[in-house]
Amino acid sequence: MDLNLLTVFEAVARSRSFSAAAKELGLPKSSVSRGVARLEAELGVQLLLRTTRQVALTTAGTALYDRAAPLLRSVQAVLGEVPSREEEPSGVLRVTAPVDLGVLFLAEVVTRYTARYPSVSVDLHLTGRVVDLVAERFDVALRVAAKLQDSTLVVRKVAPIVARLFASPLYLARRGTPRSEAELEEHDRVIFRGGAEKLRLGTGREPADLTGRARIVCDDLLFARDAVRAGAGIGLLPSFVAEPDVVAGRLVRVLPRHERLAGTLHVVTPAAKHVPRKVSAFRELVVELAGTPRGLQPPP
Structure with missing residues (x-):
């Protein structure tokens, strides 16, 4: 069943009007009418009584509305709490890097990062081993190598060393x-x-x-x-x-x-359809600071 049909039915049942429901949902009235008809056909029961003056619920329609309406409102409330776009980095960013990079370069990066984005914190692990980002649930790794190849990772070159x-x-x-x-x-x-x-x-x-x-x-x-x-x-x-x-x-x-x-310094992240803002913001700052004389670029 297309659950969008329940949303259409709930709007009609609540407003007792196909026209009002169509206006609320931003749909043509004909689409709302067809949606309710499809739902009735799939359930095999009549849900609404239609007259020229009003719309009334059948017994089956009342039972469905009483049970479905609270569930739909709960789902809408949950979805309303999820931002369509994460503007401000937040949460814990787990980072791994070699010890020397951490001591001599990352300290300033992390300090600026946490100062710039107060809603984020950094869990930094400095180690000489190559960490499995996915298995160990890391968001970002800094690695120095001539070339990196791994189809499960996203690799960005930052600066030559x-x-x-x-x-x-x-x-x-x-x-x-x-x-x-x-x-x-x-x-x-x-x-x-x-x-x-x-x-x-x-x-x-x-x-x-x-x-x-x-x-x-x-x-x-x-x-x-x-x-x-x-x-x-x-x-x-x-x-x-x-x-x-x-x-x-x-x-x-x-x-x-x-x-x-x-x-070459690389910033490595697990492959993902949507990169969290906390990850992209950290990567941008690494690139920004690595290109300065105080970062990784040597003076002439």
Whole structure:
């Protein structure tokens, strides 16, 4: 049964008029009349008594109206509480991201997000593992990779992440500043295992492949930064990781003409027909802040 027919019947029965019901429902009077006739045919009973002056309910019509009308009003009340468009983000946004992005980039994003949208709160999980967004009920993930492919996810590229060579003033004062690839080979290196273990550098078609001397190898990017900052050697670090220390004078860029693409930041969300406003607003803010020098884009 087409439940819209019940809505048509309820309007006629309540107003005792086909014309009034048609006006209320925004339908032609003929459509209202046909709707009631279809409902009567499907139920196999007469619901209304029609005369030239009035409309009256039969016994079956009265029984149906008494039971259906409260149910229809309840459904209409529930639907009335659901906004046709969610203008203001609200609810809890569950986000997952790598630890380094969370510490160095997401703190400002989340702070601005919650300040801009008071009706939303953020549940942030920082981890090095790849989270199953659907199974673990996450709304958004930030991931750094060259390319992401998953038909169950919506992936948006946000910004490239550029890696450059950095060292501490203490280390350079002790060992000297390398001026060429050949000199760089004589220096100690700090290697982040998640990046390139060989310093394949250069901006031309044939970049130099520098093995150097790996004094420290680690799987935590923030540890690698801190080791470089402490004077352990020269490290290839993403600019957004090193730049605050460059500004503060704790790190110095080495061989400025050399840099490499370390990956691309992606915002990942589960595939959905309708994206909640809290998700789209967060994604927009990530894109907005990632493109600034204080975000992920390195200064020239």
